[in-house]
Amino acid sequence: MSNKPSVLVTGGGKGLGLAVIKRLLEGTAKSPAANVCTLTFDVSDDFEKLQTKYSDSLFYTQGDVTKFEDSKKIVDETLNRWKRLDAVVINAGLTELKPLKELDFDTIMKTLGVNTAASVNTIRAALPSLRESNGRVVFVNSSSSYLCHATWASYSASKAALNAIAKTLANEEDKVSAFTVGPGHVDTSMQGKIRNTDGNMEKLYEEGKLLPPEKPAAVLASLAVRGSRSAPKKDGEPLANGSFVAWDDPSLSDYHE
Ligand SMILES: NC(=O)c1ccc[n+]([C@@H]2O[C@H](COP(=O)([O-])OP(=O)(O)OC[C@H]3O[C@@H](n4cnc5c(N)ncnc54)[C@H](OP(=O)(O)O)[C@@H]3O)[C@@H](O)[C@H]2O)c1
Numbered sequence: 001m002s003n004k005p006s007v008l009v010t011g012g013g014k015g016l017g018l019a020v021i022k023r024l025l026e027g028t029a030k031s032p033a034a035n036v037c038t039l040t041f042d043v044s045d046d047f048e049k050l051q052t053k054y055s056d057s058l059f060y061t062q063g064d065v066t067k068f069e070d071s072k073k074i075v076d077e078t079l080n081r082w083k084r085l086d087a088v089v090i091n092a093g094l095t096e097l098k099p100l101k102e103l104d105f106d107t108i109m110k111t112l113g114v115n116t117a118a119s120v121n122t123i124r125a126a127l128p129s130l131r132e133s134n135g136r137v138v139f140v141n142s143s144s145s146y147l148c149h150a151t152w153a154s155y156s157a158s159k160a161a162l163n164a165i166a167k168t169l170a171n172e173e174d175k176v177s178a179f180t181v182g183p184g185h186v187d188t189s190m191q192g193k194i195r196n197t198d199g200n201m202e203k204l205y206e207e208g209k210l211l212p213p214e215k216p217a218a219v220l221a222s223l224a225v226r227g228s229r230s231a232p233k234k235d236g237e238p239l240a241n242g243s244f245v246a247w248d249d250p251s252l253s254d255y256h257e
Contacts (some may be wrong), residue, residue, distance in 0.1 A: 001083035004057070005133075005225050008078060008085060010065050010122055011092025012038030013047050015188035016140065019217035020089055021047075024224065025054045028257050031225045035082050039063050039122075040092065065092045065118035071125040085129035087136040087224035090119045090162070095119040095190055097197040108154040113156035122177045127173070127182055136177040138224050139166045141244055143182045151197060160166045166242035177240035179223045183216035183247050185209065216247040222255035 007024050011017045017038065027033030038060045038106050051058050061077065063070030078148075093115045098106050123137060130137070144152050145159035163180055170178040185201070187193065187210035195201040204210055223232075229240045234251035237243070247253060 002035055002081075004082075005032060005086035006052055006078055006082040006084050007034045007036050007087045007089065007224050008074060008122070008126060009036060009038045009089040009091055010114075010118075011040050011062070012036075013043035014223065015190060016183060016217060016220075017089070017091040018044065018047055018050075020091065020220050020224075021058065022050060023221035025050065025057055025215050025216070028218075028222070030254075030257060031222050033057075034086070034156035034225055035078075037061070037074055037078050039065060039070055040050045040166075050103070064140045065121060066113045068121040068125065071118075071121040072099055075125040077130065080115055083207060085135065086133045087138065088122055088126045088130070088138065089103060089138045089220060089224055090122060091140045091220075092118065093140065093190070095155045095194050097155070097194055098153075099151050100153050103153055111154040111158045112161065115155070116161045116165065119162060123169065127176070130176045134175050134228075136179065136224055136227050136240075137153040137166070137169060138220055138227070139163075139178065139242075140220065141166075141180045141182050143184075143246065145182075145244065149198070151202070163242070163244055168242075170240060170242040174229075177227050177229050177238075178242040179227055179239055180222055180242055180244045181216070181223065181247050181252075182244060183220070185212045186211045186213050186216060218257065219247045219252050219255045221257070223252075226255065 024034040061074040103220040144156045153235040166178045
């Protein structure tokens, strides 16, 4: 068995997921370096560079989070290589912004499929190992889950439902921690896509207010290797109960580096 923790990040070929992977591989003074794998559609040049540097500690499977067999395959491969799985970061996601008067059934089902229902595939495949490791599931959520701005119905609904899955996991599994984190407005290709439709996002971009992915990624990575059923806490309650928390909430101040 590897002496490093091992973490599965979904959708880690680019964007926020890739920044989480980089931080996990590097480790910090407080967080041990981890072995990492990702299930994703495609990988970027930056991912390939990272894989060359960390050839023993990083691999990916090209696949679709909405297919259970792809989740099972990457979990099996992780256990083959490192004999342990300590955390899963539910990160793969997409956005389709449309007002309700134009929102068709297939669009909303696609969003719910990737952003919400696919999390169940990853969790189900990983759960036996996470129980053994007293492991963690870190859900990448969004303030959209409760803000529900115009045109965001399918995305907001998908993230609100993901909150319900996180809380249910915490209620069902007494050995597994469930963290739900909103990463803020992050400068990724997802933002590039939505700023054509949402003027508020365009404004944030023009004013230079989007976050570099590394900032929220540090918190997500730290929770994946250091979070527990008892810490961190917010208002006296452990955040491992699946409650939503923003990445820059003071309760997470110890998890920023
Ligand atoms: N960016 C923000 O401001 C922001 C704010 C709040 C929450 N979030 C959340 O953060 C997470 C990451 O978003 P991001 O901004 O980094 O977006 P991104 O740059 O578009 O990255 C999303 C990743 O998910 C992968 N993916 C999508 N569907 C998949 C599927 N069915 N199977 C496997 N992989 C799939 C993509 O692969 P391909 O590129 O190959 O399609 C990509 O690697 C998402 O859950 C998003 O909702 C982002």
